[in-house]
Amino acid sequence: MELRIRGDRAVLARPGGADLQEVDPGRLAIGADLAQALHEWARVASAVARAEPGMDAAHVVVTQRGRQLAARLSTVLGTPVRFADPVTGAEIVVEPPLRPPMVRRPPRRREPTPWFTGLTVSLFSAVVVVVGMLALAGTLARETNGWLATIAALVVTGGVAPSLWLGRRVLILRWAVFGAAGGLVLAWVGVLATVL
Structure with a gap:
């Protein structure tokens, strides 16, 4: 041209x-x-x-x-x-400018998993959830009715579950979320044992 x-x-x-x-x-x-x-x-x-x-x-x-x-x-x-x-x-x-060659990024090095710290946080959050749920269910079962304790535990679980679901992939919160989810499962075993 x-x-x-x-x-x-x-x-x-x-x-x-x-x-x-x-x-x-x-x-x-x-x-x-x-x-x-x-x-x-x-x-x-x-x-x-x-x-x-x-x-x-x-x-x-x-x-x-x-x-x-x-x-x-x-x-x-x-x-x-x-x-x-x-x-x-x-x-x-x-002359048209030379196109730079495609540069490959080096693969991202994954950070090591902090197992000790993560499991400690998970254990702590599980204990807090278990103690809280059992205190709520036990008090309601003793003072009122067992079915009311079950309904209260369902409301708490329904309120916490969406937050746990959303937080499961957040790197910093994931350990606390896993612990809280495990604590909910253990708390339900205790709630059912208390009510029945």
């Missing part, structure tokens, strides 16, 4: 046998913003070329912007773009 200016419009020329075929950038799949930027650059470059000869700063800006647009075009098309500088007439070939 070659980036050129015809009049006040940018054109892309591609080899087509003995001569070059010129194509409007808007007809290619390069994006509307890039095509518009190319045409704006061509209008400015044409105006600078017609201006007085003492505008060196404008010439530098037009050349630099043309190179930038050629680089963007090269990236989008994935092919080298020959840039015909409208100020100096020099031709520059802009």
Whole structure:
């Protein structure tokens, strides 16, 4: 591809046998913003070329912007773009950037499982749940009715179960959750023994 200016419009020329075929950038799949930027650059470059000869700063800006647009075009098309500088007439070939090779991440090293600390937390939470459930069920069974103690234990279990289910995969809470779940199972054995 070659980036050129015809009049006040940018054109892309591609080899087509003995001569070059010129194509409007808007007809290619390069994006509307890039095509518009190319045409704006061509209008400015044409105006600078017609201006007085003492505008060196404008010439530098037009050349630099043309190179930038050629680089963007090269990236989008994935092919080298020959840039015909409208100020100096020099031709520059802009290569598309090389794609970096895919870098594989090293496998994550798993942290060791803190068995001693985790089992201690599980045991502590199991004891708290067992003592709490048995205190509730025992007091209700003695003071009122055994069925009321069973209903209260069901309400407590139904209230705690969703939290335990949600917390089972949270790394920090999982040990306490496992202990509380085990404590609920043990507490139900005690509740049923108390009621029956």
